[in-house]
Amino acid sequence: MTMPPLTLYLAAPRGFCAGVDRAIKIVEMALQKWGAPVYVRHEIVHNKFVVDALRDQGAVFVEELDECPDDRPVIFSAHGVPKAVPAEAARREMIYVDATCPLVSKVHIEAERHHENGLQIVMIGHAGHPETIGTMGQLPEGEVLLVETEADVATLDVRNPESLAFVTQTTLSVDDTKGIVAALQARFPAIVGPHKEDICYATTNRQESVKAIADKIDAMLVVGAPNSSNSRRLVEVAANNGCGYAQLVQRATDIDWRAIEGIRSIGITAGASAPEVLVNEVIDALRARYDVTVELVETAQENVEFKVPRVLRVPA
Ligand code: 0CG
Numbered sequence: 001m002t003m004p005p006l007t008l009y010l011a012a013p014r015g016f017c018a019g020v021d022r023a024i025k026i027v028e029m030a031l032q033k034w035g036a037p038v039y040v041r042h043e044i045v046h047n048k049f050v051v052d053a054l055r056d057q058g059a060v061f062v063e064e065l066d067e068c069p070d071d072r073p074v075i076f077s078a079h080g081v082p083k084a085v086p087a088e089a090a091r092r093e094m095i096y097v098d099a100t101c102p103l104v105s106k107v108h109i110e111a112e113r114h115h116e117n118g119l120q121i122v123m124i125g126h127a128g129h130p131e132t133i134g135t136m137g138q139l140p141e142g143e144v145l146l147v148e149t150e151a152d153v154a155t156l157d158v159r160n161p162e163s164l165a166f167v168t169q170t171t172l173s174v175d176d177t178k179g180i181v182a183a184l185q186a187r188f189p190a191i192v193g194p195h196k197e198d199i200c201y202a203t204t205n206r207q208e209s210v211k212a213i214a215d216k217i218d219a220m221l222v223v224g225a226p227n228s229s230n231s232r233r234l235v236e237v238a239a240n241n242g243c244g245y246a247q248l249v250q251r252a253t254d255i256d257w258r259a260i261e262g263i264r265s266i267g268i269t270a271g272a273s274a275p276e277v278l279v280n281e282v283i284d285a286l287r288a289r290y291d292v293t294v295e296l297v298e299t300a301q302e303n304v305e306f307k308v309p310r311v312l313r314v315p316a
């Protein structure tokens with residue numbers, strides 16, 4: 001039986017970013033250095049496949065520090081933690097390693113600098129996301145106000161409109177954030193902030209490559225987890241840029257074959273926490289049903305690398 005033809009536009013860059021790469025390495029190196037179990041506060045990155053693999057090697061995933069014993073090392077996830085978390089670990093004299101992405105730490109430092117300059121901070125982010133909790137948790141309660149949408153800006157109750165700064169989550173939609181920043185600047189002309197926002201290079205690049213293919217495909221599959229902010233944004237970017245069907249899939253078994261019946265072209269990308277093996281699994285599943293021609297659409301090249309913390313670079 002002949003298989004129907006399918007053009008597969010493979011987005012690049014896709015998948016692991018430098019912060020994810022580093023965070024996973026930190027857990028692996030900690031296991032080598034201290035042996036199992038090593039505790040990890042929150043999913044090291046938002047991917048079940050990654051978490052399961054590390055759990056098999058002896059990592060124990062918990063949500064809060066009080067679930068960890070004093071005498072085992074603990075690692076903080078790539079998304080960052082409120083200041084109170086390392087402070088409590090230090091008080092308990094625990095060994096801890098911070099796997100917060102350096103680009104998230106940079107936002108923490110920015111927020112602190114604004115606070116020292118007497119400014120109240122507006123954070124653009126998603127309520128309840130660990131990165132938002134971590135960044136807001138760098139400063140005392142009430143010093144960071146959260147806005148999620150342009151509509152939130154209108155109802156914002158600030159201390160002094162003349163003394164304001166903004167920071168953002170690193171994994172937001174570039175386009176939506178532009179609108180929120182513009183609304184902030186319109187209502188508070190004196191607000192200070194980064195040149196554009198704090199969205200990281202990886203988030204920006206992955207959204208760009210999706211934009212480059214969104215209007216030439218019948219469907220888009222984004223490999224990533226439902227709790228992964230940057231992955232979910234890729235689904236939205238595809239849908240907002242002309243792709244009629246965009247779905248988040250954790251792996252090949254999530255593909256809704258009926259929904260994509262009759263397609264002639266498809267786009268594939270992966271969030272910053274999704275391993276390439278899962279992308280290959282999805283491509284193989286398509287190859288089993290279609291005569292696939294792959295076209296790589298590369299809109300940027302990445303060469304960012306982050307060092308692991310020093311404690312892991314020196315012998316035990
Ligand atoms: O995109 P978010 O912030 O939800 O995180 P994820 O673990 O999916 O990816 C990058 C990091 C950290």
Ligand code: SF4
Nearest residue numbers: 017019020101170200
């Ligand atoms: Fe760092 Fe960006 Fe990756 Fe988050 S998505 S870990 S901020 S590089």
